[in-house]
Amino acid sequence: MVEDGWPKVNWHPRPCAASVVSMQNPTGITEILTVDDDPLVRASYRAYFAAESSFRLVGEAATGVEAVAIYGSLQPDVVLMDLQMPEMSGVEATREICLRWPRACVVAVTTFGTREYVVAALRAGAGGYLLKDLGGQQLAAGIRQAMRGDMPLSSSVRRELVAAIGAQGAPPPPPVLGLTAREVHVLDCLVGGQTNRQISQTMFVSEGSVKQYLASIGAKFGVSSRTQILVKAIRLHVVDPDGAALPGGHRSPGPPSISTVSLSGIDQDQNFAVAPRNSRMASLFPDGLRR
Numbered sequence: 001m002v003e004d005g006w007p008k009v010n011w012h013p014r015p016c017a018a019s020v021v022s023m024q025n026p027t028g029i030t031e032i033l034t035v036d037d038d039p040l041v042r043a044s045y046r047a048y049f050a051a052e053s054s055f056r057l058v059g060e061a062a063t064g065v066e067a068v069a070i071y072g073s074l075q076p077d078v079v080l081m082d083l084q085m086p087e088m089s090g091v092e093a094t095r096e097i098c099l100r101w102p103r104a105c106v107v108a109v110t111t112f113g114t115r116e117y118v119v120a121a122l123r124a125g126a127g128g129y130l131l132k133d134l135g136g137q138q139l140a141a142g143i144r145q146a147m148r149g150d151m152p153l154s155s156s157v158r159r160e161l162v163a164a165i166g167a168q169g170a171p172p173p174p175p176v177l178g179l180t181a182r183e184v185h186v187l188d189c190l191v192g193g194q195t196n197r198q199i200s201q202t203m204f205v206s207e208g209s210v211k212q213y214l215a216s217i218g219a220k221f222g223v224s225s226r227t228q229i230l231v232k233a234i235r236l237h238v239v240d241p242d243g244a245a246l247p248g249g250h251r252s253p254g255p256p257s258i259s260t261v262s263l264s265g266i267d268q269d270q271n272f273a274v275a276p277r278n279s280r281m282a283s284l285f286p287d288g289l290r291r
Helices: 018-024 039-050 064-074 090-100 115-124 136-147 155-168 181-191 196-203 207-221 226-235
Strands: 030-035 055-061 078-081 106-110 128-131
Touching: 030 039, 030 064, 030 136, 039 055, 055 064, 064 078, 064 090, 078 090, 078 136, 090 106, 090 115, 106 115, 106 136, 115 128, 128 136, 128 155, 181 196, 181 207, 181 226, 196 207, 207 226
Parallel strands: 030 055, 030 078, 078 106, 106 128
Antiparallel strands: none
């Protein structure tokens, strides 16, 4: 069910099946299918991937209908899907691909970051949602994150998603969750958009310890990816998206939560800033191609 453009509490993101994807392509080179009705955008993709040794552009599609047919023939590792296209929209094509091939990894790459588009794409089965103001480094990081089974989201998309989920309301978490003070502190850092490296610096622990904390939290929540952990923590009111202490909650000593949910890096293992929205040089796509 969708209410006011946003999914109800029982909605769950669908991360890409990274382990299966890696088994499909043992060469280590990620095969990409790009889908966009604008030939100049497709040309931008073509030029970018031609210079990247870890990615191979194996196909292009200009419509959703073409995307479904070409995916069936090539079975690429990742599909980069525009949403506004003739004949069949990117949302419809994503739904069709994910229904026919449940292990497909589709990442929406679009200009539209409104709630209606975000929810429609994720509900259709998209394993990530990126905006076209991103640079090449951010695109590569987002693809790798999707391949790992996490869900890459541009910073503004994640901010809206977190705020909407926090506004839905949910009962407080049952005491059987058994989160430790350190695990709650990790969640505080996660809702602030910190990478594993930044969390380790904030908490004065190793990155390996941070990963162990996240694995433990995920096991208690019954989820696996960072985005799923973040969504569930907010739904259960374990953390507040605005960074305020929750009634009855416990936090370990340390810096306060960051009040603005952000992505300091799409890839959790890299530390770079998301390209400014109006930065011409930082964007993979030239001005005027973001539609």
